[in-house]
Amino acid sequence: MFVDRVELFVRGGDGGRGMVSFRREKYVPRGGPDGGDGGDGGSVIVRAVANADNLAPLTTKKHWKAKPGEPGGGSLCAGKDAHDLIIPVPPGTIVRDRDRGNILKDLVNVGDEVTVGQGGKGGRGNKYYATSTNRTPRQFGPGDDGEERWISLELKVIADAGLIGFPNAGKSTLLSRLSRATPEIADYPFTTKIPNLGIVNISGDAAFVLADLPGLIEGAAQGVGLGHEFLRHVERTRVLVHLVEPFPTDGSDAVQNYRTIRKELSLYSMPLAEKPEIVCVSKAELTGSEEVKERLAKELNLDVLLMSSVTGQGLAQVVGRVAQTIADLKREEAEEAARRKPIEFSTEKAIRTGDEVLP
Incomplete structure (x- = not known):
């Protein structure tokens, strides 16, 4: 539980x-x-x-x-x-x-x-x-x-990267493919009702924590579906990995689904919406998924990746992009922390006040 x-x-x-x-x-x-x-x-x-x-x-x-x-x-x-x-x-x-x-x-x-x-x-x-x-x-x-x-x-679950997307976009399958996590996987909405965490090994000791978060739908910012449960956990992640299903089973449009989730993120929290995002069209094994990827990239002016958790197509590229984004963010955080570090003065030196020197 x-x-x-x-x-x-x-x-x-x-x-x-x-x-x-x-x-x-x-x-x-x-x-x-x-x-x-x-x-x-x-x-x-x-x-x-x-x-x-x-x-x-x-x-x-x-x-x-x-x-x-x-x-x-x-x-x-x-x-x-x-x-x-x-x-x-x-x-x-x-x-x-x-x-x-x-x-x-x-x-x-x-x-x-x-x-x-x-x-x-x-x-x-x-x-x-x-x-x-x-x-x-x-x-x-x-x-x-x-x-x-x-x-x-x-x-609030802490993870380096969080998988977001509509229910059934393939988030749980991707997590299980990239890590040893075993989330429940099935073809119906809201299979994932709780956050699942997995460790994605890159090379040597390098790794990052990936979270499979409950699916998001329209109205989530007002608590519809698993809205607040999802949004609360995604706040902790450094990077959003946005999975877009090319041919949703409910007949909805992939591009519109992407826009819907972006809208819900903005309504809930602008800092959340401003997090770095990696957009991936999932289920590349389906005929026509390449065309959906091109349309998404063109209409939204985005750099979109194409991947398949079933065949393994594009997974290395997705992992590499996520790892590089996390590394860049950690470097920026370290540089910002160094800039904010207070200047230390030696207590052994005299303190000058005007022309007077205090011992």
Whole structure:
């Protein structure tokens, strides 16, 4: 079962109570207070981990509560802090405060994490309350309550390239041909209802992640069909590989179908519509597919590839084009990151302010 949305109740552990205690020694009849502080409660943390691919494991447990800190002891012994409670999620998970709707963090990479339920601070022992006028305090801190709230988790699949197109355009077949992924394949709409990921090996250790995304139809930007489910996941991809079926079984026109999907992308998100796109006419084994490719290229002024997942025609060209586009984008991202890197100044050098030199 694939689950990409879930709501959870989280609560940090309460802080342990402080201790009321007094020294009891044979030759110290009036020993002072020696109550230790309570330990801090554990926090609830959402963390992106490598071995998770969807949110299904979280559907069986809706409430996550960290343990409380231990109470303080005598002889100024502090209570132990409780361990944090980790909620493992896949990279690409967006964490929101459910009631406020604000994003707490977008967990893009493995190791990214956010504290969603802060543990309570441990209470003070009576030693803390001793004063010159109160040498035997019996006050203590009860420990703070842990933070609690409802959170919503939303997974957006992260892939280098995403296959888009009308249902039955051949996306699942292409993914299974290029990788070891085994998506469900059949000749009816919406075979793919969940994103499927595959690793496409290029040469040596070089590879990219390819996602087969649910089919898109007219009205998707308003949620028709699997619209919002599709569009949410495609936002994460660097490159769009747009498959156009030359002879749709419903009798629709290939060129118009291409225009329809481009329109839906623009209606949902302009940044999404502006992603680099590689257009491919699928099912090259069908007679007349070459003519459809030429018409698409001419009417839309596009560079269109022709390929077949059945015969293998054009697959190497498609993989090469996708790999090169991804490499170009990564290089541009690295150059942009380098331009934005702040200038570092040595702290050992003097700072000049006017004519004065500060040591």
